Structures are given as C-alpha cells and as structure tokens.
Amino acid sequence: GENVEQHPSTLSVQEGDSAVIKCTYSDSASNYFPWYKQELGKGPQLIIDIRSNVGEKKDQRIAVTLNKTAKHFSLHITETQPEDSAVYFCAATSEDTGRRALTFGSGTRLQVQP
Amino acid sequence: DTEVTQTPKHLVMGMTNKKSLKCEQHMGHRAMYWYKQKAKKPPELMFVYSYEKLSINESVPSRFSPECPNSSLLNLHLHALQPEDSALYLCASSQAESSARYGYTFGSGTRLTVV
Numbered sequence A: 001g002e003n004v005e006q007h008p009s010t011l012s013v014q015e016g017d018s019a020v021i022k023c024t025y026s027d028s029a030s031n032y033f034p035w036y037k038q039e040l041g042k043g044p045q046l047i048i049d050i051r052s053n054v055g056e057k058k059d060q061r062i063a064v065t066l067n068k069t070a071k072h073f074s075l076h077i078t079e080t081q082p083e084d085s086a087v088y089f090c091a092a093t094s095e096d097t098g099r100r101a102l103t104f105g106s107g108t109r110l111q112v113q114p
Numbered sequence B: 001d002t003e004v005t006q007t008p009k010h011l012v013m014g015m016t017n018k019k020s021l022k023c024e025q026h027m028g029h030r031a032m033y034w035y036k037q038k039a040k041k042p043p044e045l046m047f048v049y050s051y052e053k054l055s056i057n058e059s060v061p062s063r064f065s066p067e068c069p070n071s072s073l074l075n076l077h078l079h080a081l082q083p084e085d086s087a088l089y090l091c092a093s094s095q096a097e098s099s100a101r102y103g104y105t106f107g108s109g110t111r112l113t114v115v
Helices: none
Strands: A004-007 A010-014 A019-025 A032-038 A045-051 A056-059 A062-067 A072-077 A086-092 A108-113 B004-007 B010-013 B018-025 B031-037 B044-050 B053-057 B064-070 B073-079 B087-094 B110-114
Touching: A004 A086, A010 A019, A019 A086, A019 A108, A032 A062, A045 A056, A045 A062, A072 A086, B004 B087, B010 B018, B018 B031, B018 B087, B031 B073, B044 B064, B044 B073, B053 B064, B073 B087
Parallel strands: A010 A108, B010 B110
Antiparallel strands: A004 A019, A019 A072, A032 A045, A032 A086, A056 A062, A062 A072, A086 A108, B004 B018, B018 B073, B031 B044, B031 B087, B044 B053, B064 B073, B087 B110
C-alpha cells in the first residue's frame, strides 16, 4: 500500500517569512495529492491539491509542487501570518483504482511567530 | 450547504455503554468515511461507504459498527469500548469514492473519551 512521509514534524517561522513542508510517497500509482490544514479542535480543511499531470499549482500565498520522478511534493506558504499556525497534513491517493482512500503524512505543526 | 455536520461534539462514555456518533451532509456526496485521529497523529481510515454500501473496513474491531441509513447520513455505533479508543472521530465525504479529485470535506469531529 501507499506510504507517505512528511517533514519536518514542527516548523517555527517569523511572520512574513516563507514556510516549506515536504512529503514523499511510495506508490507510483498515486496521482492526487491534497494538503489539509487542521486547527485546534477542528477537522482537516482542504487548502490546495495537485494532480500528477501538473508540476505546480498556486493559490494566492500557497503553492504546491510535485516531482513525479522523485515521488515528492511540497507545500510552500509565503508571507506567513499568525493565522497560518496549525497542523498541516499532506496526503496521497490514486483516482484510478476506485477503492483507495487518502493516505496521510504524519503532519507538520507550523508556528508563525508574530 | 457545503458542510459535514457531526454530533455530538464531545462524548464521554463508560466501557459498558452503548452510544452512537452521527454524521450528516447535504452536498449530494455519495462516499462517506469514518476516520479516527489520536492526538498529534494523522487521521486513520476506519470505514468507507460508497453509495450507501460498506466498501472498506480497515480491520476495525467489531465494537465499532457503522451504518449508512441513507445517502446523507452516516452513523457509528459504539459498544464496549476501551480507554484506548478515546480519540477524535472524524467523518468525511466526497462526491464519489473513486473521485477523491474533488477532495474530501471533513466534519469537525466528535471528541470521544472512554472512562
């Protein structure tokens, strides 16, 4: 089955700096890679996703890059703000096999210092 | 309505109790999921319902019993739980099981404590 590794486990940045979180996956059949933000006491919220037919996707201050050959994908947050503080999970799955749910990475706790 | 609603938000139960968790969505999603999340860990898949039929059971103990009465509702019946079952139980939905492309929508979860 799929295995997703995520680094770092914790990340502290100053407000306005950039933050990068990296994930690797094991199953070459995976082709859909979402990122979730989970705030304290809440469920995960989808913030951005990417499919294997593109290498990069951007949405305002958030971007995700994908390297299919190396089987890794990364989340980039620019101009970080205190409200970006949360736990971020990467995930992977295949949209083709029909019966596979998301496999999550272990999570990154991002702390943005004002 | 773009939400997944879970009730109750908090639940404390004894090891001999029977309780149920409820999940509801009105987005027309045909796949619904139960996940278990322990503190500082990622969500772990428990069950998947696709078109109201159980399609995946990730070897979950029988003290957890899922039910999907209709396309909008998903229940998780709990009986004879152990303290180690204490966790955040998350419900999620997507347009179809094979279409994770549309992303999962998660509820806020039920924080379960077994005493």
